[in-house]
Amino acid sequence: MSSMILSVKDLSKVYHGGDSAVSVLRGVSFDLAEGESVALTGESGSGKSTLLHLVGGLDQADGGEIWIQGVRIDAMSDSQLAGMRRSTVSLIFQQFNLIPSLSVVDNLSFQAKIADRFDHVWQEELVARLGLGDLLARYPEQLSGGQQQRVAIGRALAGRPPLVLADEPTGNLDEATADSVLRLTRDLIRDSGCSFLMVTHSQRIAETMDRTLHLSNGSLT
Numbered sequence: 594m595s596s597m598i599l600s601v602k603d604l605s606k607v608y609h610g611g612d613s614a615v616s617v618l619r620g621v622s623f624d625l626a627e628g629e630s631v632a633l634t635g636e637s638g639s640g641k642s643t644l645l646h647l648v649g650g651l652d653q654a655d656g657g658e659i660w661i662q663g664v665r666i667d668a669m670s671d672s673q674l675a676g677m678r679r680s681t682v683s684l685i686f687q688q689f690n691l692i693p694s695l696s697v698v699d700n701l702s703f704q705a706k707i708a709d710r711f712d713h714v715w716q717e718e719l720v721a722r723l724g725l726g727d728l729l730a731r732y733p734e735q736l737s738g739g740q741q742q743r744v745a746i747g748r749a750l751a752g753r754p755p756l757v758l759a760d761e762p763t764g765n766l767d768e769a770t771a772d773s774v775l776r777l778t779r780d781l782i783r784d785s786g787c788s789f790l791m792v793t794h795s796q797r798i799a800e801t802m803d804r805t806l807h808l809s810n811g812s813l814t
Contacts, residue, residue, distance in 0.1 A: 597660075598756050598788040599625035599648065604657035606643055606811075617643045619811040620657070627755070630779065630789040632799035635808035641792040642760050644808065648790065649684050649758050650674035662755060680708040682756045683749035683787075685778075687764035689741040691733040697744050698729040705752035712753070715785075719747040723777060739770040746778050750785050757782055759791040763798075775801070 606618040617640045625631055635641050646652040648659055650666055659667040666677060683704065691700050705711040720726055723743040733741055742762065749757055763771035775798060782789045799805045807814050
C-alpha cells in the first residue's frame, strides 16, 4: 500500500466580515497517496481554492490539521511555510505568476535552484516535452497564454517536488490548448513521481485523474 503524502484532518475555515461569519470549510478530511492524482471539484464558492491555499500554506486554517510527508504544516511559521513551498510543495495557478524580469529558461529553473534541487538533464527533458526549446530567451510578456502556462508547469516540476497543487491551471486557456496542456501536465507529473491535487470545475477533466473529491457547502460529499 502506498504511503500518504498528504493527510487533511477535520479542516475548518471561517471568514469574518463585519458582523457576519461564513464557514467556508466544515470538517474536511482526506488523504492523498504518493504518486496519486486527485481532482477537487465543486460549485463556485464551495471552498475548493480555500482548501488548496490551506494545503499550500498560503492561508491559515481555523481548525483541524494538515500533514505533508508526516510533518504538520498548519502550525508552521511563515518562514517555515516558505521553506516548505521551496522544497516540498509546488503550486500552479491560472494566472501563471511568472517572474516578468526573468527569461523563460531562468523562470523554469528558478524554484529548483533556490531549493538546491536543480537537475540539468530533467530540465532539458521538461523543455523538450513542453515544447519550449525555441522560447528560452524570451520573457513572459512575449509568450501566449498557453506558452506561459507551460513554463509555469515546467517551473513547478523542475525540482521534482513530492506534491504539486494546481488551481484551475487551464482556466485562462481555450479548450483545445487546455486539453493539450493538461495532458502534458499529467504525463510529466506521473514521470516525475509527484502527487497531484488539482482544483477544476470541469467534470470531463476530473475524470482523467485517479480519483475525484467533491466539495459542497464546505464539506466533502
